[in-house]
Amino acid sequence: MGHLGADSNAAVYSRWSVYVRPSAVCGLACVCLLVVFVQPAYAYIDPGTGSIVIQFVTGGVAGVAILARLYWRRLKGVFKRENADSDRDLQPPNRPPAGR
Amino acid sequence: MIAFDPASFKDPAGRVFYHGEWVYRTLSASARSGFEDARAAKLIDRLVDDGLLVATDLVPSASLGIADPALGEFVLKQPKIAFVSYSCEWSFEMLRDAALGTLRVIDTALDAGFLLKDANAFNILFDGCHPKLADVLSIERYREGEVWAGYAQFCRSFLFPLLITAYRGIDVSQLLIGTLGEVPVSQARTLLRGRDMLRPGVLKDVVLQARLERTFARSPGTVRSATRGQQYPKALLTANVRRLMRIIERLPKASTVSEWSAYDTLHNYSAADRAAKASFVERTFTVGRFTRVADLGCNTGDYTRIVANSGARVIALDLDARAIDTLYRNSTGSASISPVVASLLCPTPAVGWRLRERRSLLDRMDADGFLALALIHHLRISGNVPLGEIVDQLFSIAPEGIVEWVDKADTQVRDMLALRPDVYDDYTWPEFERLLRARGQILAIQETHDGARRLCHVRSSVARGRESAS
Numbered sequence: 389m390g391h392l393g394a395d396s397n398a399a400v401y402s403r404w405s406v407y408v409r410p411s412a413v414c415g416l417a418c419v420c421l422l423v424v425f426v427q428p429a430y431a432y433i434d435p436g437t438g439s440i441v442i443q444f445v446t447g448g449v450a451g452v453a454i455l456a457r458l459y460w461r462r463l464k465g466v467f468k469r470e471n472a473d474s475d476r477d478l479q480p481p482n483r484p485p486a487g488r
Numbered sequence: 489m490i491a492f493d494p495a496s497f498k499d500p501a502g503r504v505f506y507h508g509e510w511v512y513r514t515l516s517a518s519a520r521s522g523f524e525d526a527r528a529a530k531l532i533d534r535l536v537d538d539g540l541l542v543a544t545d546l547v548p549s550a551s552l553g554i555a556d557p558a559l560g561e562f563v564l565k566q567p568k569i570a571f572v573s574y575s576c577e578w579s580f581e582m583l584r585d586a587a588l589g590t591l592r593v594i595d596t597a598l599d600a601g602f603l604l605k606d607a608n609a610f611n612i613l614f615d616g617c618h619p620k621l622a623d624v625l626s627i628e629r630y631r632e633g634e635v636w637a638g639y640a641q642f643c644r645s646f647l648f649p650l651l652i653t654a655y656r657g658i659d660v661s662q663l664l665i666g667t668l669g670e671v672p673v674s675q676a677r678t679l680l681r682g683r684d685m686l687r688p689g690v691l692k693d694v695v696l697q698a699r700l701e702r703t704f705a706r707s708p709g710t711v712r713s714a715t716r717g718q719q720y721p722k723a724l725l726t727a728n729v730r731r732l733m734r735i736i737e738r739l740p741k742a743s744t745v746s747e748w749s750a751y752d753t754l755h756n757y758s759a760a761d762r763a764a765k766a767s768f769v770e771r772t773f774t775v776g777r778f779t780r781v782a783d784l785g786c787n788t789g790d791y792t793r794i795v796a797n798s799g800a801r802v803i804a805l806d807l808d809a810r811a812i813d814t815l816y817r818n819s820t821g822s823a824s825i826s827p828v829v830a831s832l833l834c835p836t837p838a839v840g841w842r843l844r845e846r847r848s849l850l851d852r853m854d855a856d857g858f859l860a861l862a863l864i865h866h867l868r869i870s871g872n873v874p875l876g877e878i879v880d881q882l883f884s885i886a887p888e889g890i891v892e893w894v895d896k897a898d899t900q901v902r903d904m905l906a907l908r909p910d911v912y913d914d915y916t917w918p919e920f921e922r923l924l925r926a927r928g929q930i931l932a933i934q935e936t937h938d939g940a941r942r943l944c945h946v947r948s949s950v951a952r953g954r955e956s957a958s
Contacts, residue, residue, distance in 0.1 A: 437711045438673065438701025439640030444715060445700070446692055447724045457714045458704065465710070 490556050494844035495610070501625040506568070507552055511622075513564040519625050520546075520562060526627050531600040535621070540593050542566045542613065544624045564624060570780070570801050571826040572852060575609035575645065576664035577836055579812040579829050580653050584736055586612045586619040587646035591733045593621050594636075598726050603630040607638035609645040609669045610846075616801075616823035617816055633719035636728065643693055644670035647732065651694065652676060654739040655684045659809065661829060668840055673698045689735040761936045765892075766794060768934045768943045769859065772890055773798040778857035782885050784832060785863040789815035789825070795859060796824045803853055807831035832863075832881070833871040850885070858882055858889030861943075865894040868915055869904045875914050879923045883948040891944050893920055898940040917942065 441458065444451035496504035501519035505512050515523065523546060526532050535541035544566050549559040575583060589612060594604050604611075604626045611623035648671040649660040656679055663671055677698035684690045704711050769791050773781065778800045786792045786804040788811050796802045805828045806812050812827045819825045828849070830836055836849040860882055867873045873881075882891060894901055895917060896910075905912075924930055924946055932945040 436637065436640060437704040437708050438697050438699075439643070440635055440711055440715060441700045441704055442692070442697045443635045443639060443720065443724075443728065444718065445696070446728070447720065450718060454714050454718060458710060461710050461714065462703070462707065465707075 490554065490558055494842070495840065495846060497841070499606075499623075499625060502564070503558075507554065509568055511566045511568050512552070513566075513625060514558065514560055515562060515564060515625075520560075522628055523564065523624065525629055526597075526600070526602055529600045529602070531597060531602055531627070532624070534600070535593060535596060538592070538596070539618055539620065540589055540596065541621045541624065542569065542615065566622065566624070569613045569615050569620075569622065571803050573614055573826060573828050574664075574836065574846060575612075575649070575669045576661045577828045577830050577849070578609075578614075579809040579816055579827065580650070581741075581813045581816055582614065582619070582827065583609075583646065583650055583653075584739065586614075587642075587650060587736050588733060589619040589621065590642065590646065591729050591736070593627075594729050595726065595733070597627060598630060598722065598729070601630050602627050603634075603636065603725075604628070604638055607642035607645060609664075614826060616825055617819050617821065617827065618823065630722070632722065635715075635720045636725050639728070640673070640697070641670065642732070643676075643697065644672060647689065647693055647736070648673070648676035650736060650739055651684075651687075651689060652679050655680060655687055655690070661809075665836060665839060668846070673701050688738065689732075693732075693735075757937075761941075764934060764936050765861070765943065766791065768932075768945075769794050769861075769890060770798075772932070772945045773800065773857065773859075775799055778888075780855045781857040781859060781889070782853050782855040783859045784882075784885070785861065785866070786815060786827075786859075787811050787862075789818060789827075791859060791861055792825055793819070795857075796822065800824070800857065801826065803828060803855065805830050805832075807833075832867065833873070853885055855886040856888070858886040858891075860889065860891040862892055862894060862900070864891060864920075865898070865901050865904065865915075869901065869908075869912060875920055876923050879920075879927055882946075883927060883950065887948040887950075889946065891924075891946055893917055893942040893944060895940045895942075898937060 441455065444454045490505045493504035493506070496502075496513075500516060501522075502513040502515045505514075523532075523544075527546070532541065532544060536543050544564055546562050547565045549561060549563050552559070552563070575586070578586065586609060590604070590607055594607075597603055604621075605628045606623075606626055611621055611626055612619050613622045614620075644667075649664060652658050652660050652671065658679060660671060663675070673694065676694050680690050680694055685695065773795045775798050777798065778795075781795050781800045781802050783789075783792045783795060783802050783804045786802075786806050787808070789804055792802050792804045792815065801824050803826050804812070804815055806815075807830065809829045812829045815825070816827045819827070830849050838844065838846060838848040838851065840846045864875075864878060867878050868875060879891075882889065896902070896905070896912075896915060921930065924944065927950060928946055928948040930944050930946055932943075934943040935941070936943065
């Protein structure tokens with residue numbers, strides 16, 4: 389439940405920001421926030437991803453290339469999500485009930 | 489119908505069962521060919537000869553005389569490890585040796601073209617004071633270019649608990665009980681901070697791993713596609729294993745002096761009292777009389793070794809991890825002493841799936857003798873356990889043994905009562921003697937410390953049962 393709660397709060401926070409000031413600057417700020425303040429990981433999702441990446445990353449040049457690729461895809465993914473979210477968020481946001 | 493070990497459901501390669509004095513593992517078709525390959529490559533022999541793996545044979549199921557289709561054509565056969573302890577019950581040095589053992593197995597296996605598919609602490613069993621890999625089905629053929637899938641589990645099971653203990657001085661055993669032996673990377677990241685960042689292993693294996701895990705845990709697809717087709721060179725894998733070995737070998741020793749491990753020097757027992765105690769233990773635990781003795785509150789093991797010399801296996805239990813560290817290092821090579829860090833006031837509970845996956849400490853002891861020296865005042869006064877309960881617990885651990893009465897006149901008890909009201913009216917020798925005689929016999933008594941202590945050789949008159957183990 390903790391995981392679900394954190395997840396939905398983050399989504400609502402980003403939608404709220406986009407609604408109040410729907411500018412590109414604000415969108416970019418949200419992207420940065422999402423990248424910097426990533427959600428905590430839960431082992432049941434996939435305990436192996438970080439460990440696979442770290443083995444490549446600490447392995448040398450190929451690892452750095454993989455990391456660059458991963459972050460680029462992640463950034464692209466966040467932009468796509470943001471665009472989709474702002475289309476939906478033309479309606480005023482609803483605050484979630486407390487504790488959800 | 490075979491009763492499989494309730495902990496062996498995770499790996500589809502095979503399940504564990506017990507028959508006679510042996511442990512058996514069923515084998516899937518691929519597990520059988522994997523084992524035969526490892527044997528043909530001389531890896532199994534090499535690991536067994538190096539003391540890194542429990543001796544393992546492939547035998548026809550028909551030789552067991554059990555007709556059960558679940559067995560398949562062949563099974564793996566291993567000698568039973570007499571007492572199984574879990575990583576939450578290991579001292580720092582034991583965990584360090586188990587970690588190094590795992591890494592040595594991987595290093596040797598890689599050399600022969602194999603790898604361990606997982607790396608959890610339950611795969612390692614202490615045969616006395618020797619850590620050995622028991623889960624032989626963990627050995628798999630290494631595929632060129634693959635990453636070490638067990639790396640994260642190795643970190644959670646071994647590296648993180650070791651780093652947290654060495655650098656933060658935190659007792660991780662409670663954490664290991666609650667997490668089935670694996671400290672999550674996010675917890676390790678929270679516990680290690682400040683100057684720890686500069687210490688070997690912390691930045692790369694903890695901080696960076698936690699960061700990448702947090703960032704990419706929800707995008708396994710992205711990770712898969714970004715690493716697809718990428719070959720991870722075997723030399724890098726070997727280098728990573730050896731790097732971890734160096735980090736773990738060089739971890740500072742946990743301080744060797746603690747309240748208990750310095751007990752002998754802090755408490756001025758007379759040489760005559762010590763000699764009387766040793767001689768009483770020796771007379772009671774005569775050669776061949778007991779097969780399995782629980783030494784409850786063994787400290788650094790002076791009397792443990794006397795009992796072990798009688799040929800009995802000794803489960804040496806103490807709540808002080810540093811005292812156990814000293815005992816463990818002094819018992820290097822012993823096959824008959826099994827050190828355990830645990831408290832009788834809060835023994836390791838049963839944990840895991842349906843609470844059957846890992847058994848409670850009391851359930852695993854299965855002793856026929858006990859030694860409870862300088863223990864009873866801690867249980868009664870520090871633990872507030874009534875005397876009758878203490879006697880019941882001792883007799884439920886084993887039907888016979890030595891318990892030392894420590895009177896209120898003893899300096900230790902006087903110190904314990906110095907700062908608390910004496911509400912222990914039942915704590916008297918006549919009451920203790922009455923309780924012992926109500927439940928069994930006192931076969932011999934020896935006074936020491938000018939009458940402030942009494943060594944009692946006792947035997948339960950009740951047929952052995954676990955109903956009073958509370």
